[in-house]
Each structure stands twice: as C-alpha cells, then as structure tokens.
Amino acid sequence: MEVxxxxxxxxxxxxxxxVLAAGTFxxxxxxxxxxxxxxxxxxYEIVRYAPQHNWTAYEEALKTNPVLAxxxxxxxxxSIGDWIAQCYAGKPLFEFDRARMFRSGLTGFALHGSLSHYYYEFCEFLFPFQDWWVVPAKVAFDQxxxxxxxxxxxxVVLGFLRFESPANVFIELKATFWPMLTAxxxxxxxxxxxxxxxxxxxxxxxxxDCVELIWVMILSTYSNEKSEARHSEAKPELSEESQSAIPKEMTK
Structure with missing residues (x-):
C-alpha cells in the first residue's frame, strides 16, 4: 500500500x-x-494591447502556415478537453491519465486540425451560393x-493508439456510432x-475548437469508457488466475 x-x-x-509548466508557458x-x-x-498598457496583438499574430500565422496553426x-x-472529461468523470485534478490525454491531443493535432482546414474549404466549394438555404444545408451536411x-x-485512431485489437475497436465503434452522432x-x-x-x-x-472543449468531453468519454471498463474487469480475473496458479503447499 505504501508503494x-x-x-x-x-x-x-x-x-x-x-499543468503548471504548460499554463506558465x-x-x-x-x-x-x-x-x-x-x-x-x-x-496597464501591456495588458490592454496584448489581446489585440495576439489576435494579429494569430491572423499572420493563418496566412503564413494555416494548416500548422x-x-x-x-x-x-x-488535450484540455480530455483532461476536463477525466475530471468530470471523478478523477482528482492532478490524477489524470497522461497517456489518455496525450492520445487525444495527438489525434486532434495530427488529424482534426488538418482535416478540418480542408473540410471547411471543401464545404465552401460545395455550396458556393449566398441564398438563405445555404447555411441550413451546410449544417445538415456537417452533422x-x-x-x-x-x-x-x-x-478508431484512439482505439489503435491504445493498442486495442481491430475487432474490439470496430465492435465498440458500431455500438457507439449512433449514440455519438445523435449526442x-x-x-x-x-x-x-x-x-x-x-x-x-x-x-x-x-x-x-472553442465549442469542441465541450464536445471532446463527450467523444473522449464514449471512446475510453468501454476500454477502461474492460481493463478494470480483466484485472480481477488475472488476479484470480494468479492466485489459482499458486501451489496449495505455498498457501498453507
């Protein structure tokens, strides 16, 4: 117990x-x-002009390297969304699963940012009109x-990053696909x-991405809860098997 x-x-x-290093940075x-x-x-002048000049720097980054930004x-x-999801699930503030948070952040960095960049451009190409119905049509297509x-x-990516078997990943995806979509x-x-x-x-x-802070909580919870439940169920089974493997002479 001490260990x-x-x-x-x-x-x-x-x-x-x-957390402190990232926040300070x-x-x-x-x-x-x-x-x-x-x-x-x-x-006062530093605090006053910092938001405006940070926004200008962000816009410059969008012009020079929009995908990376x-x-x-x-x-x-x-990353933050998964951390919030873990805290919401009951974990203390500084007892979050680092690997889980890293997996979510890596997926967001490597895939969501880049794919979303091209998706929004494709959406504009697909609906190049200015009529009243364009916004509802884009929302319907998006959703x-x-x-x-x-x-x-x-x-799927989170499942593979957890080294789950393809069979488990796709079975759980099939089970959660509709609840995730309707949520x-x-x-x-x-x-x-x-x-x-x-x-x-x-x-x-x-x-x-501002709204995603809420949505990632839901996505991350759906993606991780079954895997974590399965692993927690497996631990008692392994413990029982290890106990049964001990010779009776050793237990006397």
Missing amino acids: EEQDKMVDRAINASI AITKLLTIDMDYWHGWTI KMMISGVVY TLWTATWNSIYY GWKLWPFAHLITYGVIPVEQRLLWV
Whole structure:
C-alpha cells in the first residue's frame, strides 16, 4: 500500500508539473507578445494591447502556415478537453491519465486540425451560393457526413493508439456510432448556425475548437469508457488466475 501511495504521489507531482509548466508557458507567450517594443509601457498598457496583438499574430500565422496553426490549436483543445472529461468523470485534478490525454491531443493535432482546414474549404466549394438555404444545408451536411466521418476517425485512431485489437475497436465503434452522432445533434446544429452564418471560413476552426472543449468531453468519454471498463474487469480475473496458479503447499 505504501508503494502504491508513493506511485500516486509521484504521478500527482508529474501531472501538476505538466499543468503548471504548460499554463506558465501559455500565459508568458500571451503577455510577452509585445516584448520587443514594450519598454517604457505600463502594466496597464501591456495588458490592454496584448489581446489585440495576439489576435494579429494569430491572423499572420493563418496566412503564413494555416494548416500548422490549426493543428496546434486542435491539439491543445483536444488535450484540455480530455483532461476536463477525466475530471468530470471523478478523477482528482492532478490524477489524470497522461497517456489518455496525450492520445487525444495527438489525434486532434495530427488529424482534426488538418482535416478540418480542408473540410471547411471543401464545404465552401460545395455550396458556393449566398441564398438563405445555404447555411441550413451546410449544417445538415456537417452533422451527417462530416460528423459521422470524424467521430469514426477519432474513435478508431484512439482505439489503435491504445493498442486495442481491430475487432474490439470496430465492435465498440458500431455500438457507439449512433449514440455519438445523435449526442452531437444536441449541441452542434445551434453552434453551426454561427459557424456557417457569421464566422469567416479562415476563422471557423478557432470558433469550432472553442465549442469542441465541450464536445471532446463527450467523444473522449464514449471512446475510453468501454476500454477502461474492460481493463478494470480483466484485472480481477488475472488476479484470480494468479492466485489459482499458486501451489496449495505455498498457501498453507
């Protein structure tokens, strides 16, 4: 028990260090955007102009390397979303599963940012009209073909990153496909009225990723809960098998 408690303490310390380091880095980068020419500025001026100049830097990144910028945003959002999902499920703030959070963030970085970039451009190509019906049509297309595709990609990729067998991954995908799709209909149609009706195409992923903080909680929960339940059930079975493997002479 002492060894187990020590392991938990080490895990908490590592997780707390990761969170504090990431938070410190992010805040420092945001506040020092004007560091090259803020000499003589007051703290009020630094805080006042930092949001505007960070937005300008973001827009410049979208012009110079839009795919990488969107990949970075999605990676961060999918990591934080999974962390929130774990905390919501009852885990203490600094006892989250680092590997699980990394898998979600990697999937968001490697796939969601880049695929979404091309998807929104394709959507504009597919519906190049300005009529009243275009926004509802885009929302309907998004919430059927695109959402079904992305949910499946996310679920399958996370399954393989957990080294699940293809059979388990696809059986669980089949079982959760419809619940995941319909769960999205409670959130995304309303959000996408803004996405397709108000937000310019180059800014859409940033808005969507803000809403994704909620959606990733749902996706991550659907994707991980059955795997974690199966592993928790397997541990007692392994323990019983190991106990039965001990010779009777050893138990006397």
